[in-house]
Amino acid sequence: FTSEFLNDYKCSGIPNHQIKLKLGVPIMLIRNIDQAAGLCNGTRMIVNALTKYIIVATVLNGNTMGETTFIPRMSLTPSNSDIPFKFQRRQFPVILCFAMTINKSQGQSLSxxxxxxxxxxVTHGQLYVALSRVKSRKGLKILILDDQGVVSNTTRNVVYQEVFENI
Incomplete structure (x- = not known):
């Protein structure tokens, strides 16, 4: 395989070959670095300084909120890859984080x-998780689209009965 192929290859849990960051952007860790210090998968931060080997960032959530931390470049290996060999990428274990999924937000309190x-x-309990992340009703904004793509004020919390068959 060529280096161009490997550099363009995208797989879950590994940042892209080239990551473009600048001061002030929100980022999220995608690896556990130091759990005791609160640097876990899903920790959100703001970039304060960039060097070739270190990102200096301020933590936005968790017990260490407001603290400055240093994120090093790491050798990252994909856990499940569909290519017939193992490879690693030396990269910062972060992604840009202007938005996140409901699953990634679980356990966080957001203003x-x-x-x-x-x-x-369509997943049981996800609507509750999404709505319960915010600290106050004033901080919650919801955009719901109906089946035709028109803005609506209602949605369905779909629960498939098969979920309850083995309970």
């Missing part, structure tokens, strides 16, 4: 939440 629902939620 502002914007929820975009282009279709009904």
């Amino acid at each position: 502002h939440v914007g929820l975009y629902l282009p279709r009904p939620i």
Whole structure:
């Protein structure tokens, strides 16, 4: 395989070969670096300084909120890859984080939440998780689209009965 192929290859859990960051952008860790210090997968931060080997950032959530931390470059290996060999990429274990999924937000308390629902939620309990992340009703904004893509004020919390068959 050529280096161009490997550099363009995208797989879950590994940042792209080239990551473009600048001061002030929000980022999220995608690896556990130091759990005791609160640097876990899903920790959100703001970039304060960039060097070739270190990102200096301020933590935005968790017990260490407001603290400055240093994120090093790491050798990252994909856990499940569909290519017939193992490879690693030396990269910062972060991604840009202007938005996140409902699953990634679980366990966080946020002052502002914007929820975009282009279709009904189909996983049991996800609507509750999404709505319960925000600290106050004033910080919650929801955009719901109906089946025709028109803005609506209602959605369905779809629960498939098969979920309850083995309970």
